[in-house]
Amino acid sequence: MKVALETNQLIALAMKQIEPHVVAAYPITPSTEVVQEFSQYVANGDVRTEFVPVESEHSAMSACLAASLSGARVMTATASQGLAFMWEMLHIAAASRAPIVTIVANRALSAPINIHGDHADSMGARDTGWLQLWAETAQEAYDNTIQAIKIAEDPRVRFPMLVNYDGFTTSHAVETVEILEDDQVRNFIGSIPKPQYSLLDTEHPTSFGVLALQDYYMEFRKAQAEAYKNVKDVVLEVADAYAKLTGRKYGILEDYKLDDADVVLVAMNSAAGTAKDTVDALRKEGKKVGVLKIRLFRPFPVEEIREALKNAKAVAVMDRAYTFGGPAGPLFEEVATAMVNQNQKPLLGDFVTGLGGRDITTDEIKQIFDTGYKALEKGAFEPLVNWVGVRE
Amino acid sequence: MAVINIKSLTDEKPRFVGGHRLCAGCNEGTIVRQVLLAAHEYDVVAFNATGCLEVTTSVYPYSSWGVPWLHEAFENTAAAASGAEAAYKALKRFGDIPEDKKIKFIAFAGDGGTYDIGLQALSGAMERGHSFLYVMLDNEAYMNTGIQRSSSTPEFAWTTTSPVGAAKVGKAQPKKNIVEIVAAHGIPYVATASPSHYVDLMTKVQKALSYEGPTFLAVYSNCNRGHRNDTGDSIKVSRMAVETNYWPLYEIENGKYHITFKPRNPKPIEDWLKLQGRFAHLMKSGNEDKVAELQQWVNSKWELLQKKEEFSNSL
Numbered sequence: 244m245k246v247a248l249e250t251n252q253l254i255a256l257a258m259k260q261i262e263p264h265v266v267a268a269y270p271i272t273p274s275t276e277v278v279q280e281f282s283q284y285v286a287n288g289d290v291r292t293e294f295v296p297v298e299s300e301h302s303a304m305s306a307c308l309a310a311s312l313s314g315a316r317v318m319t320a321t322a323s324q325g326l327a328f329m330w331e332m333l334h335i336a337a338a339s340r341a342p343i344v345t346i347v348a349n350r351a352l353s354a355p356i357n358i359h360g361d362h363a364d365s366m367g368a369r370d371t372g373w374l375q376l377w378a379e380t381a382q383e384a385y386d387n388t389i390q391a392i393k394i395a396e397d398p399r400v401r402f403p404m405l406v407n408y409d410g411f412t413t414s415h416a417v418e419t420v421e422i423l424e425d426d427q428v429r430n431f432i433g434s435i436p437k438p439q440y441s442l443l444d445t446e447h448p449t450s451f452g453v454l455a456l457q458d459y460y461m462e463f464r465k466a467q468a469e470a471y472k473n474v475k476d477v478v479l480e481v482a483d484a485y486a487k488l489t490g491r492k493y494g495i496l497e498d499y500k501l502d503d504a505d506v507v508l509v510a511m512n513s514a515a516g517t518a519k520d521t522v523d524a525l526r527k528e529g530k531k532v533g534v535l536k537i538r539l540f541r542p543f544p545v546e547e548i549r550e551a552l553k554n555a556k557a558v559a560v561m562d563r564a565y566t567f568g569g570p571a572g573p574l575f576e577e578v579a580t581a582m583v584n585q586n587q588k589p590l591l592g593d594f595v596t597g598l599g600g601r602d603i604t605t606d607e608i609k610q611i612f613d614t615g616y617k618a619l620e621k622g623a624f625e626p627l628v629n630w631v632g633v634r635e
Numbered sequence: 636m637a638v639i640n641i642k643s644l645t646d647e648k649p650r651f652v653g654g655h656r657l658c659a660g661c662n663e664g665t666i667v668r669q670v671l672l673a674a675h676e677y678d679v680v681a682f683n684a685t686g687c688l689e690v691t692t693s694v695y696p697y698s699s700w701g702v703p704w705l706h707e708a709f710e711n712t713a714a715a716a717s718g719a720e721a722a723y724k725a726l727k728r729f730g731d732i733p734e735d736k737k738i739k740f741i742a743f744a745g746d747g748g749t750y751d752i753g754l755q756a757l758s759g760a761m762e763r764g765h766s767f768l769y770v771m772l773d774n775e776a777y778m779n780t781g782i783q784r785s786s787s788t789p790e791f792a793w794t795t796t797s798p799v800g801a802a803k804v805g806k807a808q809p810k811k812n813i814v815e816i817v818a819a820h821g822i823p824y825v826a827t828a829s830p831s832h833y834v835d836l837m838t839k840v841q842k843a844l845s846y847e848g849p850t851f852l853a854v855y856s857n858c859n860r861g862h863r864n865d866t867g868d869s870i871k872v873s874r875m876a877v878e879t880n881y882w883p884l885y886e887i888e889n890g891k892y893h894i895t896f897k898p899r900n901p902k903p904i905e906d907w908l909k910l911q912g913r914f915a916h917l918m919k920s921g922n923e924d925k926v927a928e929l930q931q932w933v934n935s936k937w938e939l940l941q942k943k944e945e946f947s948n949s950l
Contacts, residue, residue, distance in 0.1 A: 291729055295721045295763065298755060301710070302717070306714045306715065309707065311718075311722075313726070315721075315722035315725055332707070332708065332711070443703065443722070444703060445679070448700065448701055453693035453694070453698065459695050459696070
C-alpha cells in the first residue's frame with residue numbers, strides 16, 4: 244500500500260504497527276511529531292501501548308530501560324539535546340543489554356542553538372554501545388524502524404538501537420512510500436523474545452545494575468564487546484527476511500556505481516541521495532565516480548568498508564558533524580581506521596558539510612569530487628579536512 | 636491490613652539478608668528489612684538509587700536482595716520505577732503476564748537522590764501517578780561520597796563541604812522540607828518514619844502499599860560515620876530525633892494530616908545535638924544562639940504541623 248506522509252508521521256505509523264508495550268518520551272524538535280502522532284493512536288485506542296509522557300529525556304531513557312528489563316518491547320524518539328541529555332542512560336541501557344529502539348531525527352547540538360539537520364547528536368552517541376541504522380529516505384526510515392525491532396531484540400543481539408534520519412530534510416518531508424499492513428508488520432517482528440532474566444519475575448529474583456569492581460568489571464566489558472560480533476549477521480538475516488516480504492533489499496552498506504569508480508564519496512542519511520544525483524550527472528561527463536552510503540554505523544562495518552573501497556583511488560568522506568580538537572570528523576576517523584594497515588588503500592580526505600541544516604547542494608558535491616580528482620594528481624588530500632559551503 | 640505482629644513477622648523468609656557491606660551500626664539495612672517485612676504479603680520489585688545502600692548490597696557476584704532489584708543511576712530511581720510499572724500494566728493488557736499477578740514496586744533512595752539530584756524524576760513520577768512506594772532514607776548528607784552537604788543537611792551541621800571554620804559555622808541554610816514538597820503533588824499517602832519506632836514505620840509501609848498510586852515514606856536514617864556518633868547509638872539517636880520533635884512522625888493521608896506519635900514532654904534539641912559530633916561546635920560557648928535558633932526552627936515546625944493536623948481534619 245502506498246501512502247504520502249511526512250516522515251515523522253510515517254514513523255509514528257510504523258510504531259503503531261509495531262505496537263510496543265511501552266513508549267516513554269519527551270518532546271523535542273524535530274522528532275516531536277513522532278511521539279505526538281503516536282499519542283493520538285494511544286488516545287484513539289488503536290494500540291494497547293502504555294505511553295509515559297515523562298518530564299525529561301533522561302527520565303525517558305530511564306523509564307525505557309526499566310520497562311525493557313521487565314520484558315517489554317520499548318520505543319522512544321528524540322534528537323539533539325534530548326539524546327545528549329540521555330547520554331548517561333544510553334551507556335547503561337546498552338551495557339544492560341536492553342533492546343530499546345530509539346528514533347532520532349538528527350539535529351545539531353547547541354551552542355548556538357539550532358534545530359536543523361546535523362549528525363552531531365548520534366555521532367556523540369557512537370561510543371555508548373547503541374547500534375545505529377541510518378536512512379537516506381522516508382522509505383528507508385520506515386523500513387529501518389521495523390527491522391530495528393527485530394535486530395535489537397534478537398537473543399543473539401539484545402542491544403538498543405538508534406534509527407536515524409535527518410531532521411527537517413527528511414523528518415518533515417512528505418514522500419510517497421510503500422507501507423506494510425499492520426498484521427504483516429506484527430508477523431514479521433513477532434513477539435519480543437522472552438528475556439532470560441526479567442525484573443518482573445518475582446519467582447526468580449535477579450539483581451540488575453550491580454556493582455562490579457576491579458575483579459569483574461573488565462570481564463563485563465569484554466563480554467559486551469564480544470556480543471557486537473553477532474550483530475552484522477543478524478542485520479543481514481533480518482534484511483533478507485524483509486526483502487522476501489517487501490522486495491526491498493537492504494545491506495550493511497549501499498554501493499552506488501562503485502565498481503569502476505576512481506573517486507568515491509562516503510555519505511550518510513539524506514546527503515547520500517544528493518550525492519547519487521551528482522554521480523549520475525558526473526558520469527554523463529565521463530567521470531568515474533561513485534557513492535558509498537553507510538546504513539549500519541554501529542557496529543562499524545570495517546570489513547565491508549574495506550571491500551567496498553578496495554578499488555577506489557580517492558575517497559572523500561562527508562562528515563555532517565565535527566570532532567573538535569580531533570584529527571578529523573567522526574566518520575572520517577572511522578573510515579580511515581577501517582583502511583589502516585591495508586596494503587592497497589585509497590587517498591582519504593574529510594569534508595565537513597551541512598552543519599546546522601545548511602543545504603548540501605549538488606554543486607558542493609561536485610566540488611568535493613573535483614577535490615578528489617585534484618588529490619589524485621597531487622598524491623594527497625591537502626588539507627586533510629575541508630569545510631565545504633562555509634563563509635571563511 | 637493486619638496489625639503489625641513483630642513476632643510472627645520474624646517467621647517470614649527475609650528478603651534482604653546480611654553479608655552486605657553497610658558500615659557497622661548503619662540503619663539502612665535495618666530500615667530495608669523493616670520495609671520488606673512489612674510488605675511480606677506482596678510480590679515486590681525494588682529499585683535503588685546510587686548510594687550507600689546500592690553499592691554495599693550488590694557487590695558482584697553477591698546480592699543481599701531476595702526480591703528483583705534494579706539500580707540504574709543516581710537521579711532517576713522514580714523514573715525507573717515508572718518504567719517498570721508501565722511495563723507491568725502493558726504486559727498485563729497484552730496478556731503477556733497474568734491479569735491476577737500482583738506486584739508492589741518499592742523504590743529506595745537517599746536524601747541526595749531525592750531532595751537534590753532526583754527531585755525532578757520524583758516529581759514527574761508523582762505527578763503522572765505511577766503506583767509505587769518511594770522510600771527515602773534520610774541520612775542528611777552525601778554519605779557515600781564522604782559526608783558532603785545536601786539540601787537535607789540541617790543548618791549548622793558540619794559536613795566536608797560545609798565545614799566549620801573562623802568564617803563559617805557549618806551549613807548556612809536550614810533543611811529543605813521534602814515531605815511538604817512531595818505532599819504538594821496531591822498523592823494519596825505521604826509519611827515520615829524512624830527505625831526507632833518500627834511498628835509505626837511498618838504500619839505506614841502497609842498503609843502506603845494498600846493504595847494505588849504514588850506513595851512516599853521519608854525515613855530518618857542515622858549515619859554514624861557522617862553524624863559522628865557511636866556505632867551502637869544509631870537507634871538512640873533516631874529515637875532522640877523523634878522525641879525532640881526534630882523528626883516528627885506523621886502521615887498525610889488523602890490530604891489529612893495525622894501525627895502518629897506525640898512526645899508527652901518533648902526533649903530539648905540539645906539532647907539530640909550533643910549525641911552527634913557533627914554539631915560538636917555548637918556545644919562550645921559562644922554558639923548558644925545557634926542552638927536556640929535550631930530549637931526555634933523545631934518549635935515553629937512542630938506548631939505548624941499540629942495546626943495542619945487540626946485544620947486538615949476540620950475540612
